Amino acid sequence: MLKTIAAAMLVSAAAISTAYAQDGGKVTVVTSFSKDVTDPFKASFEAANPGFTLDVQNKSTSSGVKYLDEIKANNQVDLFWASAPDAFDSLKGKSLLAKFAPSVTGLPEKVGSYPVNDPDGFYFGFAASGYGIMWNDRYLEANNLPKPAEWSDLTKPEFHDHVAIAAPSRSGTTHLTIETVLQGEGWDKGWGTLKGIGGNLQQVTERSFGVPDAVNSGQAGIGIVIDFFAFSAQAGGFPVSFVYPSVTTVVPANIGIVANAPNQKGAETFVNYLLSEKGQAVLLEPSIRRLPINPALYANAPEGFPNPFKDPRFQSMITFDADVSKKRTDVVDTLFDQLISFQLDPLKGATKAIYAAEKALAAKDVAEARTLVDEARALISAMPVTADEAASPQIRDAFTGGEQKTARQAELEQQWAAFATKNYAEAQAKAEKALSLVD
Numbered sequence: 001m002l003k004t005i006a007a008a009m010l011v012s013a014a015a016i017s018t019a020y021a022q023d024g025g026k027v028t029v030v031t032s033f034s035k036d037v038t039d040p041f042k043a044s045f046e047a048a049n050p051g052f053t054l055d056v057q058n059k060s061t062s063s064g065v066k067y068l069d070e071i072k073a074n075n076q077v078d079l080f081w082a083s084a085p086d087a088f089d090s091l092k093g094k095s096l097l098a099k100f101a102p103s104v105t106g107l108p109e110k111v112g113s114y115p116v117n118d119p120d121g122f123y124f125g126f127a128a129s130g131y132g133i134m135w136n137d138r139y140l141e142a143n144n145l146p147k148p149a150e151w152s153d154l155t156k157p158e159f160h161d162h163v164a165i166a167a168p169s170r171s172g173t174t175h176l177t178i179e180t181v182l183q184g185e186g187w188d189k190g191w192g193t194l195k196g197i198g199g200n201l202q203q204v205t206e207r208s209f210g211v212p213d214a215v216n217s218g219q220a221g222i223g224i225v226i227d228f229f230a231f232s233a234q235a236g237g238f239p240v241s242f243v244y245p246s247v248t249t250v251v252p253a254n255i256g257i258v259a260n261a262p263n264q265k266g267a268e269t270f271v272n273y274l275l276s277e278k279g280q281a282v283l284l285e286p287s288i289r290r291l292p293i294n295p296a297l298y299a300n301a302p303e304g305f306p307n308p309f310k311d312p313r314f315q316s317m318i319t320f321d322a323d324v325s326k327k328r329t330d331v332v333d334t335l336f337d338q339l340i341s342f343q344l345d346p347l348k349g350a351t352k353a354i355y356a357a358e359k360a361l362a363a364k365d366v367a368e369a370r371t372l373v374d375e376a377r378a379l380i381s382a383m384p385v386t387a388d389e390a391a392s393p394q395i396r397d398a399f400t401g402g403e404q405k406t407a408r409q410a411e412l413e414q415q416w417a418a419f420a421t422k423n424y425a426e427a428q429a430k431a432e433k434a435l436s437l438v439d
Helices: 002-023 035-048 061-070 085-093 137-142 151-155 172-185 187-198 210-217 227-235 264-275 277-282 295-300 322-339 341-363 367-381 387-391 407-438
Strands: 025-031 052-058 079-082 124-136 163-166 201-205 222-226 240-243 250-257
Touching: 025 061, 025 264, 035 052, 035 264, 035 277, 052 264, 061 079, 061 085, 061 172, 079 085, 079 264, 085 172, 085 250, 085 322, 124 137, 124 151, 124 172, 124 210, 124 227, 124 264, 151 187, 163 172, 163 210, 172 187, 172 222, 172 322, 187 322, 187 341, 187 367, 201 210, 201 341, 210 222, 210 227, 210 240, 222 227, 227 240, 250 264, 264 277, 277 295, 322 341, 322 387, 322 407, 341 367, 341 407, 367 407
Parallel strands: 025 052, 025 079, 163 201, 163 222
Antiparallel strands: 079 250, 124 222, 124 240, 124 250
16 A cells, blocks of 8 residues: 555656646756846746746856767756857757747848858857957046057057956857957968957956956956947946957857757747847846847837947948857867967067067167067967868867867977967067167
8 A cells, every 4th residue: 555655656746747847847058148147037037937947057158068068968958058159050060959940930030241040940049249349448548548449459559468358268259259350350360460469468367257347347458358248337337338340240149959958848938038029128138238139129228239230330240150160169269378378478578578679669760670570570470370270170170078188189289388488488589689779
């Protein structure tokens, strides 16, 4: 009798659990977004869908992609939610996303020149994102600094030690920014710009939101950020401004259902909510201030808020090639770390020496010194690999070990670090020699 009752109770519990999973339950999402973004969505979604609970697991974009790959045999995640379209392309290529047709229809097919949704239905744009330069107005005024407008402005001597950026290896949005510069300016010129900015960096943060935090507080004057960090800071009363450089892009931030999601219905419910007018309206809350993918929402946007569907600036932005980015993501991020993040002091030292020599040359031009400065700049901007090499299987396939580095990856990292160390030391020596010739 007791066994019969116990069995009945187990069957009943299983039935209740199954019903709960069908009618609600926990919806687990892995996301790179901070609590400032996810908390309002969690509250709104749960209020609109009683019985569902949104369980938010925060990971950087690259960590999230690797995590889903690691747990695919026993997946416990329903959704992946992030800004980087190439990350979703990577997940799709690994069969880690499930195909879905949202019930919300009639949304635009493109934002700028970029498709809003995956054409095969594996992930969906819910907001638009652009990349640019944010600054603290009071900081610039106190330090007598001009307002930057282009990436090249951040390579100028007056901005030395005033700029902050997140490491692209730790931030999907920064990776997109770096890749956008490389695609817009070309590999060699783009890296020249990035290293020029690198020589002026005050800090490289581990997460993307560390940059706006530094700018908001006045710890740094200028930050390279995704647009909504600046817009939400402005809504919060911080004295900050933002500009889209001419070489930038606008792409959708995305949501996708993970393959073999434990709560498929919950995942579908959240995607539909996110694309609905109620979900889109949350994007305009002061703590978020992202660009909705539904054009109708801009009627309720604050004054001066960008509209990517009407603002001509967005139509002239470059077309981001997610396939190019996907082929070299790990290589680009590692190059940035080995040539800039981990070499920040030597790079800044060489850059500062060049500035000193160029200042002296402005007052007294010496041909030999000018040649040395040109050689120093060439040493800094030089790259250890070409664009074709970076995307080649011989190099990119070395970066497949995740947390466990391959021997080839470690070898390449050592080579690139040694390349940077040698070049920056030689550049500083040439610049210092140039200064001695002028003096």
